[in-house]
Amino acid sequence: MDVDSFYQSKLTTPDQAVASIPAGSKLSMGMAMAEPPALLKALADRAEAGGIQDLKVYYFESNRIAGDTILRYELNDRISPYCMFISGVERALIKRGMQDGGRKLINYVPNNFHQTPRLLIDEIGIDTFICTVSLMDRHGYFSFGTGNDYSTKVARAAKRLIVEVNENMPRVNGAGAELHVSEVDAIVANNVPLLELPVRAPTREDEVIGRTIAGLVPNGACLQMGVGALPNLVCAELKGRNDLGIHTEALNPGLVDLIRAGVVTNRRKAIDRGKTVFTFAMGQKAMYDFLNDNPAVESAPVDYVNDPHIIAQNDNVISINATIQIDLTGACNSEHMLGHQYSASGGQLDFVRGAFASKGGKSIIAARSTAAKGKVSRIVARLDGPVTTPRIDSHHIVTEFGAVNLKGLSSTERALRLIELAHPEFHDGLREAAKQQHLI
The missing domain is CATH 3.40.1080.20 (Acetyl-CoA hydrolase/transferase C-terminal domain)
Known part of the structure; x- marks a missing residue:
């Protein structure tokens, strides 16, 4: 099968892609700009409809995409965040939990960043990985783009790998930065602008x-x-x-x-x-x-x-x-x-x-x-x-x-x-x- 046919055979909708994730899964996702918006929304919609329970999500740096979807306060009884780096999204949830009688909404996992691939693969045992990748090239390779970090190793170790292809994700070279279509279980296409880092005026x-x-x-x-x-x-x-x-x-x-x-x-x-x-x-x-x-x-x-x-x-x-x-x-x-x-x-x-x-x-x-x-x-x-x-x-x-x-x-x-x-x-x-x- 040529790579284009391979791609088409794995192309699906966000809802169908996340339907393969069973209850009780340990899921990890791309960090920062590599969070997959369509997959996260579909996962949140499924949880809101009662379609998944006891999902543990392990991740490093979140942004407002996760904050508006799977990390919403209302879903915390079905999706448990296990965070390795606290950002504004988690700080807001911590504050909300304190206002709600001291309810614990965020599980922080202490770490040194260079150890996170081993922690996620060997100690935690991630079974599902989702992230945003670049367009596929003519040889059948995607790029992890802005997020090599733990993603390139955890993606390949997970039992289930779902990628969201976005034409705006840059193609970046480097060790492990390319991912062949044959390594992927499901593909979702979603061409949206990547999030941009706000510019703060210096003091x-x-x-x-x-x-x-x-x-x-x-x-x-x-x-x-x-x-x-x-x-x-x-x-x-x-x-x-x-x-x-x-x-x-x-x-x-x-x-x-x-x-x-x-x-x-x-x-x-x-x-x-x-x-x-x-x-x-x-x-x-x-x-x-x-x-x-x-x-x-x-x-x-x-x-x-x-x-x-x-x-x-x-x-x-x-x-x-x-x-x-x-x-x-x-x-x-x-x-x-x-x-x-x-x-x-x-x-x-x-x-x-x-x-x-x-x-x-x-x-x-x-x-x-x-x-x-x-x-x-x-x-x-x-x-x-x-x-x-x-x-x-x-x-x-x-x-x-x-x-x-x-x-x-x-x-x-x-x-x-x-x-x-x-x-x-x-x-x-x-x-x-x-x-x-x-x-x-």
Whole structure:
């Protein structure tokens, strides 16, 4: 059978595709921009009609598509979310559950991002995988597009694989990034625009932090950073650098701008030389168009991209991440706020350790000095939640009041330098707390 006939034999409607998913299944889905809208709506409709019960959904980064369909409050008794990264959708559900007598609506699964393929395949045992893929090429291959992450490995390990083909999903090269039609159980076609990452205006503090971080980045550095206003600001400050490389968990528009400007060449990378490597991408249409069939950019599974031993093989890795709280010893809470899970560890610790193990590498963790309109200090005596990055791993810490390299500093030196990074209104209280803890 030729590939076009193969394709047609598997093409079906969203309702028919999800009808094959039995009650009690453990389902996983593509993350972020790779969530399949038509399949998720059909699955939600089936659950609403009472057609499926006890469905457990394991996933990393959700967006409003899942929030408007399978993650609706009304379906929580039939579809149980098991989330590995908390976003706005989950935060809204957590708040709703607290208002509803403390009802637990979200099950958080702690993880390091590079371990998620193994967790989903070996420990959890996913039986169904759904995601969005690109158009099929003449050889019968789809591309996972913006989402290689855990998707490429879990999709192939699942007993049931259903894909939603979307002409707007870019075709991205890379390890495991292509999927042959023969590997798929069912196909749904749905050509809709990919979701785009909202653009948030930076604050004055962000601008100062961005300039400080950029000052820590040498020529020839290999970059990792997240998405949002701060990473884009840092990228804008790096336009004067030469021969930068990219090996990053998330590919963002700021990094793409550096590639377009010729600042990123990837020539100095020891592995994947000449290639920009990422595991998932979030941005706007212009970025997705840039990725399409671009031989200079490759995606790879997260257990490769985020493996600290792989990260360390490139020299001068600069890892840039954000946090919620930093205590006086340098430990960081990057995931817990107001008594509940707010985000997740993600790949922060993966890159913190990988960057420091890199020759000349630096891990940079940044935060504005205050939250709640200046009422709360992010430099604290003790963390309010779990430790995401242990004090022994913290390297460079940056706020709008400066930067400190914690490596090699004593507990006393750390406390004094971190207090300097706090807003002046909190200095006295932090010094008193440091004395009570015998840090100074």
